Amino acid sequence: MDQYEHSVQLDPKKCTGCTTCLHHCPTEAIRIREGHAVINQDRCIDCGECIRKCPHNAKRAVAGKLESLQRFRYKVALPAPSLYGQFNNMDDVDYILDGLIKIGFDEVFEVAKAAELVSAYTRRYMQAEGIPKPLISSACPVILRLISLMYPSLEDHVLHMLPPIEVAADLARKKVKKEHPEFRDEEVGICFISPCPAKVSYVRNNFGSYKSKVDEVVAISDIYFRLLDVMKPENQVQTISDTGMTGIEWAGSGGEATAILNEDYLAADGIENVNKVLEEIENGNISHVKFVELNACPGGCVGGVLTVQNPFIAKARLRSVSRCLPMAANFADPDEEYIPEDFLFDEMPSYVPVSRLSPNFRESMRMMAEIQRIRDTLPGIDCGACGAPTCRAHAEDAVRAGLRTVTCPFADSFGGSRK
Amino acid sequence: MSEPLVFHFEVDVSDFTSAGTASVTVKKNLRQLGLPSDVIRKLSIAMYEGEINMVIHAEGGTADVIVTEEYIDIILKDHGPGIPDVDLAMQEGYSTATAQIHSLGFGAGMGLPNMKRYSDEMKIDTELGVGTTVTMRIWIR
Ligand SMILES: Nc1ncnc2c1ncn2[C@@H]1O[C@H](COP(=O)(O)OP(=O)(O)OP(=O)(O)O)[C@@H](O)[C@H]1O
Ligand code: SF4
Ligand SMILES: [Mg+2]
Numbered sequence: 378m379d380q381y382e383h384s385v386q387l388d389p390k391k392c393t394g395c396t397t398c399l400h401h402c403p404t405e406a407i408r409i410r411e412g413h414a415v416i417n418q419d420r421c422i423d424c425g426e427c428i429r430k431c432p433h434n435a436k437r438a439v440a441g442k443l444e445s446l447q448r449f450r451y452k453v454a455l456p457a458p459s460l461y462g463q464f465n466n467m468d469d470v471d472y473i474l475d476g477l478i479k480i481g482f483d484e485v486f487e488v489a490k491a492a493e494l495v496s497a498y499t500r501r502y503m504q505a506e507g508i509p510k511p512l513i514s515s516a517c518p519v520i521l522r523l524i525s526l527m528y529p530s531l532e533d534h535v536l537h538m539l540p541p542i543e544v545a546a547d548l549a550r551k552k553v554k555k556e557h558p559e560f561r562d563e564e565v566g567i568c569f570i571s572p573c574p575a576k577v578s579y580v581r582n583n584f585g586s587y588k589s590k591v592d593e594v595v596a597i598s599d600i601y602f603r604l605l606d607v608m609k610p611e612n613q614v615q616t617i618s619d620t621g622m623t624g625i626e627w628a629g630s631g632g633e634a635t636a637i638l639n640e641d642y643l644a645a646d647g648i649e650n651v652n653k654v655l656e657e658i659e660n661g662n663i664s665h666v667k668f669v670e671l672n673a674c675p676g677g678c679v680g681g682v683l684t685v686q687n688p689f690i691a692k693a694r695l696r697s698v699s700r701c702l703p704m705a706a707n708f709a710d711p712d713e714e715y716i717p718e719d720f721l722f723d724e725m726p727s728y729v730p731v732s733r734l735s736p737n738f739r740e741s742m743r744m745m746a747e748i749q750r751i752r753d754t755l756p757g758i759d760c761g762a763c764g765a766p767t768c769r770a771h772a773e774d775a776v777r778a779g780l781r782t783v784t785c786p787f788a789d790s791f792g793g794s795r796k
Numbered sequence: 797m798s799e800p801l802v803f804h805f806e807v808d809v810s811d812f813t814s815a816g817t818a819s820v821t822v823k824k825n826l827r828q829l830g831l832p833s834d835v836i837r838k839l840s841i842a843m844y845e846g847e848i849n850m851v852i853h854a855e856g857g858t859a860d861v862i863v864t865e866e867y868i869d870i871i872l873k874d875h876g877p878g879i880p881d882v883d884l885a886m887q888e889g890y891s892t893a894t895a896q897i898h899s900l901g902f903g904a905g906m907g908l909p910n911m912k913r914y915s916d917e918m919k920i921d922t923e924l925g926v927g928t929t930v931t932m933r934i935w936i937r
Binding site for chain 1: 840865
């Protein structure tokens with residue numbers, strides 16, 4: 378298996394080895410070893426839950442630096458719509474976009490624009506025959522990785538539309554090529570301004586057979602103060618923004634789903650809720666719903682760990698930013714029969730059976746029986762003191778490592794067996 | 797032949813919102829065994845419906861899942877009121893669920909028919925006032 382390059386990383390100097398992240402990681406990717414947390418790279422989905430929950434700020438998301446864009450002669454910023462909700466007393470997006478130019482970008486291409494196009498083409502996509510119900514949004518990279526690791530049977534339900542970030546990168550690149558033919562392709566740098574670490578990982582690792590067209594991903598939190606410095610109310614700004622309400626509202630949970638203009642939708646946010654919804658879809662319980670929007674972060678993209686503002690405040694601000702805008706400003710090409718090829722991806726990344734015990738079924742059965750045997754010798758309090766998130770996971774780690782017994786700091790006080 | 801694996805659950809009715817957790821746990825375990833996803837899907841739907849029925853119609857009970865190399869058996873046993881007319885209960889759309897249950901999104905009368913559809917073999921033993929045992933088998937190959 379290729380090593381997946383992750384944005385979420387740990388600072389061992391700050392990590393005290395407390396068990397907070399252990400209990401919050403949705404894929405049980407974390408163990409405490411030798412006094413600090415270790416992330417299993419094969420299992421991590423870059424959801425950022427551990428960053429959000431760490432009381433010592435020992436987890437961080439590694440993103441690109443603005444300075445690294447110096448390698449390009451023409452720099453294009455792709456601001457995520459969630460950026461628009463980060464500023465106080467800000468009801469005009471053009472001040473933010475102008476700020477991006479002032480801090481060194483040559484051009485801005487709004488991801489919100491691409492989001493409106495994705496919505497328009499999704500509506501078209503949903504009119505085709507034989508579309509699975511419900512259709513699952515492909516916009517959140519954490520969800521896509523979660524599905525490919527844990528819900529392989531749902532891969533067919535995923536909308537095969539590229540996420541707005543990629544559509545924006547493609548359109549921006551074409552625009553520059555046309556308007557500035559003097560630059561060679563490799564001289565043009567496309568930089569996404571990101572609310573979340575998962576976009577960083579997704580861009581670095583690509584998605585299935587699809588190669589990302591984004592060159593660099595910079596955190597909103599990284600450029601926030603630089604933007605504040607240059608965004609002055611007295612500035613004379615040009616009109617750059619070209620998006621409506623729907624594109625901007627993609628930043629919050631429910632924004633993408635409402636833009637489908639169909640009543641039968643569901644929007645869930647927060648990784649725990651997302652898991653529950655995915656289970657329900659697998660059980661065939663919500664097949665009356667046509668579209669499911671899932672966001673790993675609470676509140677949607679505004680809840681990403683690379684943002685600055687509280688997600689609920691950010692969402693309220695988005696409303697004031699978009700209040701005086703039309704519903705949408707970007708529309709599907711009426712001459713186009715279906716959906717342009719450039720908006721679609723071919724296949725989901727192949728299923729990675731990270732949780733499988735052994736490639737051999739009989740051996741898996743033996744291991745599972747052994748896990749159950751060992752688990753039943755443990756107290757079942759899932760305290761995390763051994764370094765594993767649950768007693769069950771501790772037993773599983775032992776069996777995977779070929780051990781027959783485990784150590785548990787509390788085995789004696791609980792009489793060594795549960796129930 | 798290796799020993800069958802057994803997963804045992806107490807299906808509790810005290811917290812209605814937890815209904816369905818046994819089937820989720822079984823699903824996770826079966827994925828770890830590397831079973832084909834269509835087998836897992838059939839099993840989790842069939843078991844989920846049975847689990848919900850035990851909670852809604854029968855005050856809970858026990859669920860046992862027995863995994864062998866050839867097949868998986870699900871045995872759902874309750875001490876509820878029993879089913880007076882099994883053929884009728886098996887009909888699509890037949891339900892005795894109350895309005896309250898309907899408001900929770902259950903009671904379409906599709907549970908038993910789905911259990912039959914998604915399992916390869918199904919047997920219902922029921923006695924009024926004593927309880928119901930539903931046994932389902934899903935073949936792995
Ligand atoms: N374990 C049980 N004990 C007693 N009665 C049962 C049990 N399981 C099912 N029944 C009876 O059989 C009927 C049909 O069951 P079925 O699962 O098909 O539908 P439902 O549970 O009413 O609705 P749905 O499953 O669609 O939510 C039930 O309404 C109930 O009267
Ligand atoms: S980012 Fe999410 S999946 Fe990765 S280690 Fe942290 S909590 Fe676990
Ligand atoms: Mg039922």
